[in-house]
Amino acid sequence: MKSKLSDHKLKKGKFITPINSIPLMQELSDEKSWTYGRMPEYVWIGLILHTLGRNEGLNKLYKIILELHKLAPDLSTARLSQILKLESDIQKKFYNFIIGEIGREVLAPLTVIATESDNPEFCEAFFMVDLSIEERCDALTDTMKKIMGHQTHESTDIRFVALYYYLLKGRMHLPKQQIELITSYPRLSHGAEEMRMVRPSVRSLEMMMLNFEEPDSIYIQKFWRRISEMTECTLYTLEFPIEKRDIDEYMEKLHKIFEYLSELYVAVSPFEDKMNVLLGIATYSYKRLKEAYEHNLFNSISGRNCVRGLIENYMMMKYLVKNEANHENIWKDYKLYGLGSYKLVLAKHREFGAEGEPHFDQGYIEAIVNEFKEEEFINMDTGYFNKQGIREKFDSVDEKLLYGLYYDYDSSFEHGLWGAIRESSLLKCNNPAHQYHCIPDIDDIIVLKSVMPDCVMVMNKTLSFLDELYSLPKALFEEVIGFEIKSFNGEDDANTN
Numbered sequence: 001m002k003s004k005l006s007d008h009k010l011k012k013g014k015f016i017t018p019i020n021s022i023p024l025m026q027e028l029s030d031e032k033s034w035t036y037g038r039m040p041e042y043v044w045i046g047l048i049l050h051t052l053g054r055n056e057g058l059n060k061l062y063k064i065i066l067e068l069h070k071l072a073p074d075l076s077t078a079r080l081s082q083i084l085k086l087e088s089d090i091q092k093k094f095y096n097f098i099i100g101e102i103g104r105e106v107l108a109p110l111t112v113i114a115t116e117s118d119n120p121e122f123c124e125a126f127f128m129v130d131l132s133i134e135e136r137c138d139a140l141t142d143t144m145k146k147i148m149g150h151q152t153h154e155s156t157d158i159r160f161v162a163l164y165y166y167l168l169k170g171r172m173h174l175p176k177q178q179i180e181l182i183t184s185y186p187r188l189s190h191g192a193e194e195m196r197m198v199r200p201s202v203r204s205l206e207m208m209m210l211n212f213e214e215p216d217s218i219y220i221q222k223f224w225r226r227i228s229e230m231t232e233c234t235l236y237t238l239e240f241p242i243e244k245r246d247i248d249e250y251m252e253k254l255h256k257i258f259e260y261l262s263e264l265y266v267a268v269s270p271f272e273d274k275m276n277v278l279l280g281i282a283t284y285s286y287k288r289l290k291e292a293y294e295h296n297l298f299n300s301i302s303g304r305n306c307v308r309g310l311i312e313n314y315m316m317m318k319y320l321v322k323n324e325a326n327h328e329n330i331w332k333d334y335k336l337y338g339l340g341s342y343k344l345v346l347a348k349h350r351e352f353g354a355e356g357e358p359h360f361d362q363g364y365i366e367a368i369v370n371e372f373k374e375e376e377f378i379n380m381d382t383g384y385f386n387k388q389g390i391r392e393k394f395d396s397v398d399e400k401l402l403y404g405l406y407y408d409y410d411s412s413f414e415h416g417l418w419g420a421i422r423e424s425s426l427l428k429c430n431n432p433a434h435q436y437h438c439i440p441d442i443d444d445i446i447v448l449k450s451v452m453p454d455c456v457m458v459m460n461k462t463l464s465f466l467d468e469l470y471s472l473p474k475a476l477f478e479e480v481i482g483f484e485i486k487s488f489n490g491e492d493d494a495n496t497n
């Protein structure tokens, strides 16, 4: 179940997910944690439950732990590391009992962890020649997938058995009511209403055992080392289709619209700042889309920067028009603001010089900065244009959602924030034995979801805005706006408007 924004606790201005606000989950490598520290100890119980199913598994385990209690009255835990340390003949008796109950095969996978040299009794009892290392590892990782989370039904079953064994010792004194709750556990199915209360009790009591136990670091480290060495990475990625849909017709018509606007500009108002600015911004969007289209960047990181650029340009056009009346010379100031930023870089280049072959061309930029107004008169403003942050600007032109749903996401890519890095450049290994680590995607296995429909969506908004101002030729405008991107299975895409 996905957590909603409202479930997050606002902690010092940051949203903390519900999972992370539970302190224990932050410490995955803690030896007291379930996943890293306890699961390897109780994985033998997990194998039995996973192989035999819950009912039979719990029945057999009941007999098995009673026997363990009888054979080793001083042993207060069902941790595998401690069972493996029992006296040789006690171990042998216990393993033979298990084999008599459930056969050899169920625990055979553990012989990749408890090896001949360290644990001869275990190996002798459970080693099976015809079970390959791969099969043993597969069986282990299959079970681990179900029990990596500390609150899954499967892990709770295991934690119940571990707790039950501890309670057999009679060292934990519980109120009668709680004892009844615990003993009802194996008889109830996970669907039962009472379980909503019983499961958390089992888990919290199992956690209490931690106060009396000393983690066996050597065993835990050995478990993770051996199982991760012996299993391969299973890389996991969502495969989004590579963008191959044809928008040639759209791009051709878009070109016609910009041709029309350019002619209009030259014919009617070549010296008007307003049209100069608006058409300039729109053309910049057009060129960005064209680049993405010509180089098929729709599935790439650059494609995300393209959508972001289109969105910001569109917002800026609306913003400038909206503030035109209450900001004298907004069009000139907008240009000056941009040239001021250029001037700042220019000054740095003059002062420090750049090595190699910088893509900033000092002479050319100097000409651009000076073409409009003598450089000396351009202020250098390092704040946001018109003293308003980007989010407020989006708000003020009623494009809050465009900001929240799109711009913010693409900004992560622009700034190289971790979400974007994880999504675009790191592959997840789906092998629980590797504790779900990540691997650099240097061979481009990741295909990001196409940005093409969103590019078209924002471009169409831009065109509609231009249409309000300059009345584009009706037929042409409607053809462009009405262009439908086919969906990947050949039907009309519903996401383009």
Ligand SMILES: [Zn+2]
Pocket (backbone or CB within 6 Å): 232, 233, 234, 429, 430, 431, 434, 437
């Ligand atoms: Zn891996």
